[in-house]
Amino acid sequence: MLLSCFDTRLESLPAPLPIRHGLVDAEGWRNAAEAVRAGGARLVSLWATDRRPLGEAYVVNAAYAIPEGLVWIGLPLADEDEAYPDLTAHFPTAGRMQRAVRDLLGLHAAGARDQRPWLRHGTWPPDFFPLRHDAEPSSRFPEFGGESYAFVPVDGEGVHEIPVGPVHAGIIEPGHFRFSTVGEKVLRLEERLGYVHKGIEKRFESLAPAEAHRLAGRVSGDSTVAYAWAYCMALESAADLQIPQRAAALRAMMLERERVANHLGDLGALGNDAAFAFGLAQFSRLKEDWLRASSAAFGHRFMMDRVVPGGVACDVDTAALTAMIDHCKALGAEVEGLRKVYDGHAGLQDRFLTTGRVTPELATRLGLCGLAGRASGQPADLRCDHPTPPYDALAVQRAVRRNGDVAARVNVRFDELAESLRLIATLCARLPEGAIATPLTRVPAAARGAGWVEAWRGQIFVGLELDADGAIRRCHCHDPSWHNWPLLEYAVIGNIVPDFPLINKSFNLSYSGQDL
Amino acid sequence: MFSILQRIAKVGNVTEPAPDAGDEPQQQAQTIQREILDILGQALAIRAVDAGSCNGCELEIHALxxxxxxxxxxxxxxxxxxxxxxxxxxxxxxxRNMEIALVRTFEAVPAPKLVVAVGDCAACGGIFGESYASRGAVSNVIPVDVVVPGCPPPPLEILRGILSAVQRARGLR
Structure with a gap:
């Protein structure tokens, strides 16, 4: 029972998942981290809020996933000079989140080793903290053009650096990778992200809570359904609003469609990165069919803005449900055939097997999560661990592998794709009757809500805090990529530089989702 | 190998006709190819730059x-x-964090240096707008020839935008 290790009163938030909130002091903050670590549970997110407009103080927050659910603890700080205890000794992936807290709110983790900025690239002044409530939304700093970054140097005979990015050779998001190599072997990779930081969290403050799901749906475009759902769940939990069963089923249908679309795209791209163009041609054709079907059923290829506070924005009729069931069956057969081709292709398997390995031990120690985590023996999947309607009636099969290489991440995708097709067909066959939304009649004041959704990449968390007048004080969107980017640095060690695109694609992490 | 060939044969060619670009009716691939050759004297080479997108537009560019x-x-x-x-x-x-990279990328492109701004955000800043971290529209940073609105614009709209930029280049010559 890890719940008892939080030495504070935890209050349950009215969310569909078991989510609790409580305040701790510095001692409680440290004890919680230690107990969660010792209990083998995970840090989900770390962020901070300026609650001074609510007559309180700065609060640094941590969300932990424990067997009993999610626990959100807040540590109030008297002022910006009071540091909070560093969590990196227990959770190494907290490091970048703490650096982001420093950049956005000017709060410090006491004794944290890495003090370099993370999201602030020198394009705004070091004493401007955008998420403080008194930071003017109209502030502009054209005279700040950026500053250089202290990459960790690697010395030795024959060692050289390969800088890559932020503009990459392919059609992907921007980020910088600094490789230190000997010949073609990678000794070390250091990532520098933050290039697509566009001030999303500050932007939330100026949106009405009932409208902000549109912004949440654009935190990471490939996970738009998941983010919109997590945001709506947070708002609905703050408002103690129940959504109709039909709305929950339609949300799950769209979430699984999003998973299928992304897995189809990745399976094709992974074939292509191993020079198997046939795979890209076939899977990109199937993905296009799938996106067109999403557009036919829900009116948008990626189903943006279809999840809204209180439910969903569009219904599907019987003909669309029948078409979806048929499509799932046909696609399942095609993918099964392609899986045999992938499995039987010696050249492809040679590239996939043992490439970019993260062992289960390392994954546990450093907190690898989501799809990549499941390929390295980390079984967490919210749809199985805390099934809420409609997942509670679907008995979702989790896909877990232990090899932790590119091949394992490919196999998890194949397994999950087949399972998602089964889920969609089942949801179509059993869609409950009734309304598709409960109207959000009242935006709560000075309330708090949380959303937690198993997106295709991993768990997305949204922590929402509302002001006394019902405006958004803070909306923190957390992408699982925060935890997995650091593990990519480990996965490439000892591999050859030309395998990096393949390894990177097998993780397919979000830049926009972590840069915010 | 046999199963690969069998599948290629079974699926066949699924390519669809290209869209019209403005006033022109729907075009055949050969017409477009010839036009690009007439205007540029070579195949059209495109460099995609994500200057701050949510990755939605990239998915549709990929689809092309x-x-x-x-x-x-x-x-x-x-x-x-x-x-x-x-x-x-x-x-x-x-x-702001991509501004310099975008300007340097633009400077590295040889003539005719066409720029197509893809998506609502590239057109006007979209839902993110302008802020301490965002310059908003692409045209605030580099000159833009054609804007393709949409969130994200579907592949055919992006293709239409590319074609109309190429036709504009004819006018510029």
């Missing part, structure tokens, strides 16, 4: 390479360096 739209069949391809490019396809509100 799928067999339905078959961009390469029309005589266009995505290239890995701006120095090889005739055109930049820019997405996103331009973040």
């Amino acid at each position: 390479n799928n067999p339905y739209y078959n961009l390469e069949g029309l005589g266009m391809k995505f290239v890995a360096s701006p120095r090889h490019a005739d055109m930049l396809l820019v997405t996103g509100p331009v973040t």
Whole structure:
């Protein structure tokens, strides 16, 4: 029972998942981290809020996933000079989140080793903290053009650096990778992200809570359904609003469609990165069919803005449900055939097997999560661990592998794709009757809500805090990529530089989702 | 190997006709290829730059390479360096952190240096707008020839935007 290790009163938030909130002091903050670590549970997110407009103080927050659910603890700080205890000794992936807290709110983790900025690239002044409530939304700093970054140097005979990015050779998001190599072997990779930081969290403050799901749906475009759902769940939990069963089923249908679309795209791209163009041609054709079907059923290829506070924005009729069931069956057969081709292709398997390995031990120690985590023996999947309607009636099969290489991440995708097709067909066959939304009649004041959704990449968390007048004080969107980017640095060690695109694609992490 | 060939034969060619670009009626691949050759004297080389997008527009740009739209069949391809490019396809509100990279990429592109701004954010900043971290529209940072609105614009709209930028280049010559 890890719940008892939080030495504070935890209050349950009215969310569909078991989510609790409580305040701790510095001692409680440290004890919680230690107990969660010792209990083998995970840090989900770390962020901070300026609650001074609510007559309180700065609060640094941590969300932990424990067997009993999610626990959100807040540590109030008297002022910006009071540091909070560093969590990196227990959770190494907290490091970048703490650096982001420093950049956005000017709060410090006491004794944290890495003090370099993370999201602030020198394009705004070091004493401007955008998420403080008194930071003017109209502030502009054209005279700040950026500053250089202290990459960790690697010395030795024959060692050289390969800088890559932020503009990459392919059609992907921007980020910088600094490789230190000997010949073609990678000794070390250091990532520098933050290039697509566009001030999303500050932007939330100026949106009405009932409208902000549109912004949440654009935190990471490939996970738009998941983010919109997590945001709506947070708002609905703050408002103690129940959504109709039909709305929950339609949300799950769209979430699984999003998973299928992304897995189809990745399976094709992974074939292509191993020079198997046939795979890209076939899977990109199937993905296009799938996106067109999403557009036919829900009116948008990626189903943006279809999840809204209180439910969903569009219904599907019987003909669309029948078409979806048929499509799932046909696609399942095609993918099964392609899986045999992938499995039987010696050249492809040679590239996939043992490439970019993260062992289960390392994954546990450093907190690898989501799809990549499941390929390295980390079984967490919210749809199985805390099934809420409609997942509670679907008995979702989790896909877990232990090899932790590119091949394992490919196999998890194949397994999950087949399972998602089964889920969609089942949801179509059993869609409950009734309304598709409960109207959000009242935006709560000075309330708090949380959303937690198993997106295709991993768990997305949204922590929402509302002001006394019902405006958004803070909306923190957390992408699982925060935890997995650091593990990519480990996965490439000892591999050859030309395998990096393949390894990177097998993780397919979000830049926009972590840069915010 | 046999199963691969069998599947290729079974699926066949799924490529669809290209869209019209403005006043022109729907065009055949050969017409577009000829037009690109007339105007540029070579295949159109495109460099995609994400200057701050949510990644939604990238998904649709990717789709242009799928067999339905078959961009390469029309005589266009995505290239890995701006120095090889005739055109930049820019997405996103331009973040402050990407501003310098975008300007340097633009400077590296040789003439005719066409720029197509893809998506609502590239057009006007979109939902992100302008802020301490965002410059908003691409045209606030580099000159833009054609804007393709949409969130994200579907592949055919992006293709239409690319074609109209190429036709504009004829006017510029």
